[in-house]
Amino acid sequence: MSCHKLLLSELKLWSSGGSSWISRLRCGGRGKAFSSSSQNVHISIVGGGPAGFYTAQNLIKARQDVEVDIYERLPVPFGLVRFGVAPDHPEVKNVINTFTQTAKHSRCNFYGNVNVGKDVSIEELQQAYHAVILSYGAEGNRSMGVPGEDLAGVYSAKDFVGWYNGQPTCQELSPDLSCETAVILGQGNVALDVARILLSPLDVLKKTDITQPALEALAESHVRRVLIVGRRGPMQIACTIKEIREMVNLPGTRPEMIAADYEGVTEALKDVPRPRKRLTELMLKTAMETPGEKEQERRNNASCSWGFRFFRSPVEVLADTNRNRTAGIRLAVNKLEGSGEAARAALTGEVEDVSCGLVISSIGYKSLPIDPSVPFDFRKAIVPNSMGRVQQAAGIYCSGWVKTGPTGVIATTMNNSFDTARSLVEDIDSGVLDISAGKPGSQSISTLLEKRGVKPVTFSDWEKIDNVEMKRGEASGKPREKILTVEEMLRVART
Template identity: 85%
Template structure:
């Protein structure tokens, strides 16, 4: 390259010159120590979308992603239903990000325990917290600690292979299960409980869960919500899957739908379509073919509206039923509030799954945390009163929306980081050591991180185990075995 061209390249952006220089020296980019360094805590959708946007927006930023488990992808791996493989395709995009020359993955590192936020802030110009919502919202009713009562997060974690839910082994010997909550996760749980095993065994559901479901005696699932049909939180796709689920039929209470037909015309289109499908399922006489299918059905599901849990009823320390308060609605549409009527009704059941929301937990005493909202207080992802600290995903907003919602909110946080670098409010002029100093700290503390290529060994083992039994994947279920596979 001529001196003139070199000068031109330097003038058009020093970062590109450093990049060129780095790659020509060592094949994979070995960046200048003065490059801005960003650390992301959590490798779920929020973490990877934040990383993706930062890497794309600036050609000289280096991004390190830290994850508590030895495996990446968070709720895409452990939350998405096994029979929704198309939703997991986003893993391909995250893999591209993880393999980017300026991105590194460090699994098996428990931030807040193995390394503090303060230590990360000393090593990086910016720290983004994207560790999601791993806690459960409590129902706050007597009996919720009885055997046979589970949070949806743990139940989903059990059939999806989350290591700390492996021992859950729920008792499925009862006839009726009650799910509290009417969002997509509640419908996922209902669908998994009622799906024919022949469908499930072609998915990446774990083998222990598959075996338990094959023996399951659950024949009826009630999906309970405190408000009415027009406030239901699931999407039409999830409802349609329930309606068309083989070997099942719906069972609704006609009185729950009073006045709904008249209100249809004023609903926004997505809500209108969802409500129409519910009305059709609940009240219309089915056609001949559907009628025949319903007669043959061996399992039942149904929504129960205007009901709130008051108490889980016990028999010898096990759930035997649930007492529900009967509500009425005050107000209109999305803003309608459930108000108690004073009536209660008891439902006999042997399994209760509470699907009333996930909850973020504080990670480190140095990080501000709003325990009422269960989020880190922030403005556009900037953590209040803490320069250089950011948050994205459910930790930022609370547990709402789908993967696309998380993508947009993570891009917004990434933009805040970039704006602060550009405006100088985030000082990137002084060199920071980044992973170099953190790796040294971890080594001193006896912590060995899992790299992305280590994860790929786990991935290959899971895929080949799956192939052997006609599944897309058979997950490794313990952290110990994950580490063993990663490091052999």
């Protein structure tokens, strides 16, 4: 039976009645009246993270006839705002309030626990919706491509962050923190987040929403020194000044810098934009200036240290004598060719070995293909697109990291999501996207999912999970205590 006929037959099934959970889906789980009028433009968004919610928000504002359904693989919404933002950065998570308003809008529905590409195909979504927007982010890890990266003691930053932030797929990680020195490869904000969490006083972390297992592991941690390694120099570092300032002021730690790394930097600062200039000046001050009496005393009393290592690239993760776990890392020594943001790292032929028992690779996330019917650029690890319009795939759009690659902060994602929404609205207005035929939206998809034994989690179901997490957190003096397994999430959602 063709997909089209299958959908028609299942629409007949739907119209003759269904289970209570389908009825709840039609109301978005909140008693919202669901309209299947052919006058409405039905749009599905794949991915319930920042890109998905920002795209939905803009579409709903742009046109009064748009209805948006957000499908998310996990039972809980908000993606990297929940699982990526550092526990000690609660202010960044305030954007959840905006996303909640969008989810509760009368023309928006959230369906968690639906794995698009597995539970339902992109082609089936295309049959049910006027447009499909891919906003499923970047859940893959970029490989270092060096010998030894599979040794015990080597972790991706994505998995490490997921572990302490409660990502269900990362809860088996159990990182070994029994060593004194950790090396983080990469110098972006995520790398500095990991460094800060490794060295933060427990009294600080106990007041955050870090998971209890992570808190217990960090309480037993022997890590006292963290080196943050980058292939280029101070003028090319990828993090923001806020993250560096937090490291400089981190209680119980002292900076461990190499003065030679900053040769010529003062002269080069004359022609750079102000944000880069301020960031670099802070590093220069930390590395080169003699601290005042109070700061010197603080550093003398510190039990932990951290430092940047510039002009270094990983060559090999070194094994211990038993060849089964990490004992160090071999770094190539680089020199810069060119200047500023365009400078490239070139090998000098020298290498340097650093003893360490923990290596965390923070060299970037990457998107993965979702469905054979959707074009995918494996080299760039994105869905090829023009302003969010997926190439050679009419009616399919993309936003967020699957559109651009894993770059920028939440504000960057907001802007690129708004651009995608604008492209889609332009296509509706110009007639490029045909909305003349009625589409059933989630009404047909809910029937497909029921036949396949998939029970979506609505936004009101999520609010049950949210409520339980907040109460558990309150009991232990934390903003929330996250539920760590999909099974328990679903149990709470269906209570």
